[in-house]
Amino acid sequence: MSITRTARRVRATVAVSISALAAGSLMLTACGASSDSAGKLDGTYYVKDVNGTSELGQLVVKGNSISHHEYTCDGVYEEPGVTSTGEFNKDRSQIIWTVTGEDSRNKRTGSESISTSDTSISISGSAYVRDNSDAGKALLGGFKVKCRK
Secondary structure (H helix, E strand, C coil): CHHHHHHHHHHHHHHHHHHHHHHHHHHHHHHHHHHHHHHHHCEEEEEECHHHCCCEEEEEEECCEEEEEEECHHHCCCCCCEEEEEEECCCCCEEEEEECCCCCCCCCCCEEEEEECCCEEEECCEEEEECCCHHHHHHHHHHHHHHHC
16 A cells, blocks of 8 residues: 555656646746847837938847948938947847947947837937837938938
């Protein structure tokens, strides 16, 4: 009889261990999903008068990668005049610029602090608005009108 009780005890211990592992993996999956919410920043953002110029600044976010472009009226939706690339730091509070454009006007070097919302990313005091937000549509529409003149 002690063998039967021991076998039941082992099966119960194994069942409890499996349940604990399953619960632990669900918790880790949930945590992974919340940290993956960083993907909610993915998209294209714009700012008017980037770097104190009358140019349009474009920020493109894909996962941890960021690219920054500057457009003149002549180059809107074509080849940007200035391009930089970077990535978010671990807690997504800064952008670390890894490749800066060759243009002397480029101000994107080192790292810059950021803050984010559902519709914007602010870099060093400049708010880049998501292209499909009301503010983004208005900004792009205004830039297109300005460029037609």
